[in-house]
Amino acid sequence: MKRNWTLDELIDQFTFLPQELTLLGNKSGETRIGFAVLYKFFQNEARFPYKKTEVPKSVVEFIAKQIDIDPILFDQYQWDNRSATYHRKQIREYFEFRPFEQEELEQLIDWIQEELLSENIDLDWVKEQVLVKLRAIQMEPPTPDRLIRFLRSIIHQFEEKFFESTYSQLSIMSINRMNHLIHLWTETNDDVVSDEEALTFRELISDPGRVGVDTLMQEIQKLRSIQQLEIPLDLFKDVSPKILKKYRQRAISEDIRELRRHPEPIRYTLLSIFLWCRSREIIDNLVELLTQIIHKIGARAEKKVEKEMLQDLKKVNGKHALLFRMAEKALEYPEGIVREVLYPVVNEQTLEDLVKEMKHSGPVFRQKVYTMMRSSYSSHYRKMVPAILKAIEFRSNNDLHQPVIEALELLKKYAGTSYRFYEGTENIPILGVVKNALMDTVLDKEENRINRINYEICVLQTLRDKLRCKEVWIVGADRYRNPEEDLPSDFDTRRQEHYQALKQPLDAEEFVNTLRKRMTKALAQLDSGLSSNSKVKILTKGSGWISLSPLEPQTEPRHLSLIKNEIIKRWPMTSLLDMLKEADLQVGFTNLFKTVGTRETLDRETIQKRLILCLYGLGTNAGLKRLSAGDHGVNYKDLLYIRRKFIHKENLRLAISQVVNAILQHRIQDIWGEGTTSCASDSKKFGAWDQNLMTEWHIRYRGRGVMIYWHVEKNSTCVYSQLKSCSSSEVAAMMDGLLKHMTDMTIEKNYVDTHGQSEIAFAFCHLLNFQLMPRFKGIHKKKLYRPDIGMKDAFSNLTPILTRPIQWELIKQQYDQMVKYATALRLGTAETEAILKRFTKNNSHPTYRALAELGKAIKTIFLCEYLHSEEIRREIQEGLNVVENWNSANSFIFYGKGGEIQTNQLEDQEIAVLSLHLLQNSLVLINTLMIQEVLLENNKQLLQKLEPEDYRALTPLIYSHVNPYGTFQLNMNQRLPLRNITA
Structure with missing residues (x-):
């Protein structure tokens, strides 16, 4: 309890x-x-x-x-x-319960094995589900120790059966080749080098390097090494991803010699799972590399052409006015001499500059770019095409995109040949493969045949577009798998249950009518309130213009400095390491860090101490070697063992959610206000090594790095964080946090900036019962949609910014499909970004068009409320300010190595980010207790001085009293002097 x-x-x-x-x-x-x-x-x-x-x-x-x-x-x-x-x-x-009896519990074994263990074998999760089941059948559960022993026995039996079943499906050839691979991994480097196809274990688990052909060829070599083992593609197709992830983590964490000591069924099952999962990851990486290389070919060509043009080009300002004056003079004096008629209007140099600019734009520019692309592709990038076509298999479920698949087969057929043109008898797919603007470059007019190199470039560009929206998918991939596998398989049989979970009506007509009424009401409210709304003006300039006055600054808080001074006085220069330790002693989050092995040989007190040191070293970016030099009696190898066996993403997320729940429980309402159901999300750039696929150059912030996307509630507690590349979708990251935060907080509203919203985001958030509330950067350009046809004269004050009616029929037709995709997001049957990739502007998918229409309707409703209410605008601004405050504390905590993530392994990068998240939330927890103690003792004298402005600005994310540096000392028996005044 x-x-x-x-x-x-x-x-x-x-x-x-x-x-x-x-x-x-x-x-x-x-x-x-x-x-x-x-x-x-x-x-x-x-x-x-x-x-x-x-x-x-x-x-x-x-x-x-x-x-x-x-x-x-x-x-x-x-x-x-x-x-x-x-x-x-x-x-x-x-209560009509019966006491626990061993005989009755044993009847549950089949249910546990079939329903629970097929999904997850985590002991804590299985225990929780069994307790729910016992309550449902009205049986009092046994004692915890007895239940744990019983469940461990069942899980052990299930694992043995699973290991034996997997081992029996492996061929003798596969086992022998895995043995050969293990033998190579345990030999000296000289022996390994002698085998051309062999890769070390470190090479096999390493992430790809910087985008380029060499990196792509290295990934293909990894894939070939695994494919040669001939592990069946469907070996683990029906096994839960959670089970596969657990065993994969175990295989990676074990030393290769430790792995060889296992009985054969366990050894080869662990190896098979690792290699099977790794092949899917490598295929995904290959697709990422391929799409980025294709983009890189075009981007570099454009950059190079633009650079050459700038050296030779002087931009002409006011071109249209000049051309008008020239045309006017030419009409006025049709028989005149150019020098006498036009030069007085436009001088000779200006005409030369104008001619140069026109030559370097439009078709001429595109032709130069394409020529540059052809040159770089034929001399360097072309060698990757045969290798990639041989390594992976492309497919499509849509007949409309089959020409792309046929074109790839044609490229594969001619790979390795030196023909300049395709043979005249070949059936060469053109429609849907070659864009109209590039037809002249593909068709050689002199020979009247298709140029191979130019055609290949067109095929690769089209392939990139289709892969990004998943119209083309890859056999054996994970993120780029068959998009039909992303959807819940039981949707048709459990349709009513899924609709109820989303709180959406089964009838599409009811859904549309409710939305239409809301939209009409919102537009009418804004229209009637414009006359008394001094902050909002609708102007007729351009094609309609929204003029919105900025928010007025709020009153400065006067008494917050008193609280900070009192905290500094009581807890001067408190060690950040001690705050992390105190948070664990308060919450016990280190108990959630379970070994990926089969048993724990160390006692929990030793594990707890070493975990705190590891988490601090990772969360501050100081590193484990720096922490091992402290005065605590733990060496580097001890910390490295704990890092390898205990610290991974799932454990860290569980620990973070437990600390968040503790903060929410400990808060006193008189100080922090009522519990909130809203949070704000935004990203921050961190510097990172760039020999990997995640790190990118950031256009706005400059420099290479990655982005961390935070979800922070109003009292500065971060409920979710994730690592993303600089160019990846913030919409997908925003929705991930809403769906996967795993805390006790109920999120109903989410504040974002312009990059965190889109029409598709509005649609999905509405279907998932979240209210998306963005702050728009270009508010003046926004348009409002009409709720129905025949309303041209309605909302007269909004006429300049009103556009076409919503296509409700399209929403009705695709309503069931939209709910199906929303259910996939809710259940997590696929990654959010993988699903959202299907719905891009380049896609003509009918469900995408319906989602876009739904998003337009929801966005119109929100814009009306946003413009009508200053309170809503201020609420969003305050929420986003909290995220900015959270970002400001990152550099104070993540200070090691210049604040740069110095690893190219994606998993290590994610663990560093999650450790920072845990450490910063621990700081918030202890500060919450400190502030409450300061305010609620001594007859609440300080509390009585606080004014509304002070409560508004009060935050537990303060660190003027915190010391993250110095000698790392950790005494588990010494506590911070806190009275623990909580709710």
Whole structure:
């Protein structure tokens, strides 16, 4: 049972109804309070407490007050005597529960193996699901130790069966080749080099380097090494991704000699899972490399041509006015001499500059770019095409895009030949492959045949577009797999359940009518309120212009400095390492870090201490070697072992969610306000090594790096974070955080800036019951859509910015498909970005067009509310300011190595980011307790001084009293002096 309860929760969960009070009968004294506590605990948890300390003091006091008895008497209640046994029996019979019996629990084995273990074998998760099941069948669960032993036995049996089944499906050839691979990994470097096809284990697990043909060829070599093992493609097709991820992590964390000591079924199953998963990752990386190289060919050609042009070009300003004056003079004096008629209007030099500029734009510019692309492709990049076509297999589910697949087969057929043109008898796909603007470059007019090199460039450019929107997919890939696999397979059979989960009506007509009414109401409200809205003006200039006055600055808080000074006085230069330790002692998040192995040989106290040191070294970017030099008795190898065996993404996310939940529970409403259902999200650039696919050059911030996307609620607690490249979609990152944060916080609103929104984002957020609230950069250019046809004269004040009506019929036709994709996002059957890639502007998919229409309707409603209400605009601005404040603290904590992520391994980068997230949230937790202690003691004198402006600006993300540097000392027995004044 949780430890902290609000008054509303106590009233809701622990109030005795009149008929329940009759159960107390003539019980008195400690018997009365003991029975009452047991009754309410069982009603809540479907079990009895194992010891008195399980029941929070606040619960005992609330129950005692209702039955008019002293809560101290609960301490005198005998836990194991005859009366307590009878009380349990009486309560059990009242709720129609039966006591636990081993025979009945064993009947659940089939259900556990078929329903639970096929999805996840994590012990804690299975235990939670079994307890839910026992409650449903009204059986009291066994003691925790007994249940854990029982479940471990079942999981062990399931794993043995799984290992044996997988081992039996592997051919002798595959096993021998895996043995050969393991043998090469354990030999000396000289022996490894002698085998041309062999790769070291480190090379096989390493991420791709910088984008280029050499990197692509290295990835192809990795894929070939795995493909030669002949592991069946469908070997793990029906195995849960969570199970595969667990075993893959275990295989990577084990030393190769440790792996060889396993029995054969375990050894070859772990190896097979690792290699099978790795092949899918490599294929995804190959596709990423291919698309980036294709883009790079064109981008470099354009850059080079533009550079050459700038050396020879002087831009002519006011071209249209000059051309008008020239045409006017030519008409006025048609028989005149050029020098006499035109030169007085436009001088000779200006005419020369104008001619040069026109030559270097339009078709001439495109032709130069294409010539440059052809040159670089034929001399360098072309060698990658045969290798990539041989390594991976492209497919498409849409007949419209089959010409692309046929074109790829043609490229594969002619690979390695020296023909300049395709043979005249070949069926060469043109429609849907070659763009109209490039037809002249592909068709050689002299020979009247298709030029191979030019055609290949066109095929690759079209392939890139189709891969990005997943109209073309790859056999054996993960992110680029068959898009039909992204959708929930049980949607048709469980349609009503999925609609209810999204809180959307089954009838498309009802959905559309509700939306149409909302849209009409919002437009009418904005239209009627414009006359009294001094901050918003609708102008007729251009094609319609929205004029929005900026928000007025708010009053500066006057008393926050008093709080900060008091904190500095009480806890001067508090070690950030001690704050992380104190957060763990308060919350116990290190208990969530489980080994990826089969057992833990170290005691938990030792693991806890080393985990705190590792997390601090990773979260500050100081590194494990720097931490090992501290005064704590732990060396570098010890920390490295903990890092390898215990710290991975899933554990870190669980720890973060537990710290977030603790912050939410510890907050006192009088100080921080009521619980919020809104958060703001934005990204920040971090410098990073660039020999990988994630790091990119940032156009706006300059320099190479990666982006970290944060979701932060109003009191500066970050509920979710993720690593992304500089050019990847912020919309996908925004939706990921809303769907995957795993905390107790209920998010209903999300504030974003312009980059975090789109029409597709508005549509999906509406279907998923989130309210997207962006701050627009170019608000003056926005348009509002009409709710229906025949409303041309409605909303007269908004006429300059109104455009066409929404196509409701398209939404009705695709409503079921839209809900299907929203369900896929909710259930996480595929990555959010993989699903959103299908819905881009280059796509003519009918579901995309319907989503775009839905997004236009939702965006129109939001824009009307945004323009009508200054409170909404201020709410969004304040939310985004909180994210900016969070970003400002990143550099204070992540100070090591100049704040640059110095690794090219994607997983290591993600772990560094998540460790920073955990460390910063731990700082927020301890600061929350410190602020509450400062404000609520000494008769709340300081609290009474606070004004509304102070409460508005109060944040636990302060660090003037924190010291992240110096000698790293860690004493687990020494605590920070905190009184723990919580909710």
